[in-house]
Amino acid sequence: MSKKRVYEFAKELELSSKEVLDIAQEAGLDFSSHMASMDADQEASLKNYMKKKQADQEKSADQAKADKDSANKQASGKSAKGKADKGQNQHKAGKNSDEHADKKGKKADKNKNKKDNKKQKGAKNKNKNHNQNNQAPARPKKEKALPEKVVYKEGITVAELAKKLHREPAKLVKDLFMMGVPTNQNQSLGSDEVEIILAEYGVEAEQEVVVDPSDFDHYFEEAEASQDGLVSRPPVVTIMGHVDHGKTTLLDYLRKANVTEGEAGGITQHIGAYQVKSDDRLVTFLDTPGHAAFTTMRARGADVTDIVVIVVAADDGVMPQTVEAINHAKAAEVPIIVAVNKIDKPTANPQRVMQELSEYGLISEDWGGDTIFVEISAKFGQNVDELLEMILLVADVEEYQASSDRLALGSVIEARLDSSKGPIATLLVQHGTLHTGDSLVVGDTHGRVRVMADDSGRRIKTAGPSTPVEITGLQASPEAGDRFVVFEDEKTARAIGEERASRAQERRRQVTHHVTLDNLFETLQEGELKSVSVIIKADVQGSAEALSASLQKIEVEGVKVDIVHSAVGAINEADISLAQASGAIVVGFNVRPTPQAREQASQDGVDIRLHNVIYNAIDEIETAMKGLLDPEYVEEVTGMVQIRETYKVSKVGTIGGAYVMDGYIERHSGVRVIRDNIVIYEGELASLKRFKDDAKRVDKGYECGLMIENYNDIQVDDMIEAYHMVEVKG
Numbered sequence: 001m002s003k004k005r006v007y008e009f010a011k012e013l014e015l016s017s018k019e020v021l022d023i024a025q026e027a028g029l030d031f032s033s034h035m036a037s038m039d040a041d042q043e044a045s046l047k048n049y050m051k052k053k054q055a056d057q058e059k060s061a062d063q064a065k066a067d068k069d070s071a072n073k074q075a076s077g078k079s080a081k082g083k084a085d086k087g088q089n090q091h092k093a094g095k096n097s098d099e100h101a102d103k104k105g106k107k108a109d110k111n112k113n114k115k116d117n118k119k120q121k122g123a124k125n126k127n128k129n130h131n132q133n134n135q136a137p138a139r140p141k142k143e144k145a146l147p148e149k150v151v152y153k154e155g156i157t158v159a160e161l162a163k164k165l166h167r168e169p170a171k172l173v174k175d176l177f178m179m180g181v182p183t184n185q186n187q188s189l190g191s192d193e194v195e196i197i198l199a200e201y202g203v204e205a206e207q208e209v210v211v212d213p214s215d216f217d218h219y220f221e222e223a224e225a226s227q228d229g230l231v232s233r234p235p236v237v238t239i240m241g242h243v244d245h246g247k248t249t250l251l252d253y254l255r256k257a258n259v260t261e262g263e264a265g266g267i268t269q270h271i272g273a274y275q276v277k278s279d280d281r282l283v284t285f286l287d288t289p290g291h292a293a294f295t296t297m298r299a300r301g302a303d304v305t306d307i308v309v310i311v312v313a314a315d316d317g318v319m320p321q322t323v324e325a326i327n328h329a330k331a332a333e334v335p336i337i338v339a340v341n342k343i344d345k346p347t348a349n350p351q352r353v354m355q356e357l358s359e360y361g362l363i364s365e366d367w368g369g370d371t372i373f374v375e376i377s378a379k380f381g382q383n384v385d386e387l388l389e390m391i392l393l394v395a396d397v398e399e400y401q402a403s404s405d406r407l408a409l410g411s412v413i414e415a416r417l418d419s420s421k422g423p424i425a426t427l428l429v430q431h432g433t434l435h436t437g438d439s440l441v442v443g444d445t446h447g448r449v450r451v452m453a454d455d456s457g458r459r460i461k462t463a464g465p466s467t468p469v470e471i472t473g474l475q476a477s478p479e480a481g482d483r484f485v486v487f488e489d490e491k492t493a494r495a496i497g498e499e500r501a502s503r504a505q506e507r508r509r510q511v512t513h514h515v516t517l518d519n520l521f522e523t524l525q526e527g528e529l530k531s532v533s534v535i536i537k538a539d540v541q542g543s544a545e546a547l548s549a550s551l552q553k554i555e556v557e558g559v560k561v562d563i564v565h566s567a568v569g570a571i572n573e574a575d576i577s578l579a580q581a582s583g584a585i586v587v588g589f590n591v592r593p594t595p596q597a598r599e600q601a602s603q604d605g606v607d608i609r610l611h612n613v614i615y616n617a618i619d620e621i622e623t624a625m626k627g628l629l630d631p632e633y634v635e636e637v638t639g640m641v642q643i644r645e646t647y648k649v650s651k652v653g654t655i656g657g658a659y660v661m662d663g664y665i666e667r668h669s670g671v672r673v674i675r676d677n678i679v680i681y682e683g684e685l686a687s688l689k690r691f692k693d694d695a696k697r698v699d700k701g702y703e704c705g706l707m708i709e710n711y712n713d714i715q716v717d718d719m720i721e722a723y724h725m726v727e728v729k730g
């Protein structure tokens, strides 16, 4: 059993920590403060002592008890609804129970309240006298009764809390100070501090959870947590893999061979998702166009995929996008099934695929691992049924469930704008049932489900969990990965949709906050990050591995580097999406980002760092983690100056009579002396003059006199290159 702290014990018995500390001392137990912990023995002996003391008191204080009769009557009313041992301590908790009693009285009758107040004060003084062994009676204070319970919001200030407690803020500041929490009246308190101080006062604390109706998270959280009316739902599967390994062929085969009933000759309707039937059970396939789309959807909050099938061609083996797919699936923390494809080919070598995948932690069941491998030929349909069976097997183990009996929630798979029908969106229902006519908010837009069609283009009126549907009736086109929520009425949906639209606009105005090397240290300090995520792209596998191994060795105050993905090749859009979704920094070694990736990175605020020396890449990340990253400076040449005459002045040195040919030169410029295109000296200016006066800056077309620090060998026709260093911003 875990140890209990004094204040927790006090709270249980509705006593103040101070009272418990006093009683403990009487009982010969010494606790240093309200935060001290007591073990089970100490707790038992303290309880025993209190019981005994109470019995003694009851015997000897019959008279006093009679005096308190009326107040105690009400107090016992409270104890009846409290825990069993609470009642036992009501007498001790005279202060609190009297005050609670007073609170009840207040509710019932204002006049009675006044009486109670008086009684309470009387009782309190008696109580105090008793506790302090009849020392001089304390002056009755004009304090209002404590409330029974305080409902507070995280971040409540001391003054606000004091008001709720009907106490002076200064008193609370003092009490907090005594508990080792120095504050002032305007300071916000964390929930721990609020709980402790309220426990000290013997007042129940309840934190108010502020629900923002425009925040979709809580609708989904609530639906996921709810156990009401759960029914089994079809698994949602995404197929990923390297180019030409057979994703499309597999999807096409599945669709043609297993179309849902009644779709004779099937007009193939591309809506980005469809369902196939196997043994009367449905499987939903998402036809996401690439890994980037998969991760972009996740980044937008749509975690819709239950299972990822990775297709690997048996004649080609593990290729860069196979690895990319594995890493995207791993980041999504979903089960992976491997479909080893093209086994009909004579050059097929499934064993090699197994061997290669084992290096990425995907070990087949035959080899003692737990990854399901199915050898298929997507082209000829060989073993495709077995693949479906395996998907359903995983679904049985994972028990995908949802309630079909609630307002629908789900995600956008695809959306487009049709010139005649307006915005058309493919939605995947995740919870509840979607009906035509439903009012909904989708991403930052809203509308009503006007027409709803299934994956074969048939009009339907309702769609349950895991069903993909195409709908019209939205005000604007949402984006893939947006989530949707159905509301009771159109008015609510419109209000929430408009609120979300205006917040989205506000967000676009603000600069996106993303983890970059420049803000890494602060982000680590804020405790937001447990590890630093990095994506490595390199020119050759060896470098990628070396860099990855070295980065994983870095550890700064318990924070380590987590390699989200490491591969060979240019930094592409999928890398940026993954970086965006996983808050990663992209490190390129001897490679460059594609123009699209560069554009996307700057839009999303993803930090790309390019290096050609491994040590520098490691050093940069380590220094950033330590918060020692110096701002990056680059040199900027400001002007060229030609030496036209020289004067040798004894004891002073050589002065150059010069002419600014281009740009400008400043007193603080760095300078290089260039003779016949060769830099022969680099240093600083010792002086810069216009005629006889010191000059701060001399521009193009003007003459000047200059001397170079520690260098007197300037000659006519030397060129002086002036430069300064500028800090590169993020």
Ligand SMILES: Nc1nc2c(ncn2[C@@H]2O[C@H](COP(=O)(O)OP(=O)(O)OP(=O)(O)O)[C@@H](O)[C@H]2O)c(=O)[nH]1
Pocket: 241, 242, 243, 244, 245, 246, 247, 248, 249, 250, 341, 342, 343, 344, 345, 376, 377, 378, 379, 380
């Ligand atoms: N022999 C044989 N060929 C296959 C099989 N599966 C796919 N192919 C062929 O492989 C080629 C690529 O297949 P796709 O399905 O287009 O591959 P993909 O992975 O969808 O490729 P992208 O869409 O470009 O990423 C096509 O010519 C298919 O006919 C198979 O099981 N056996």
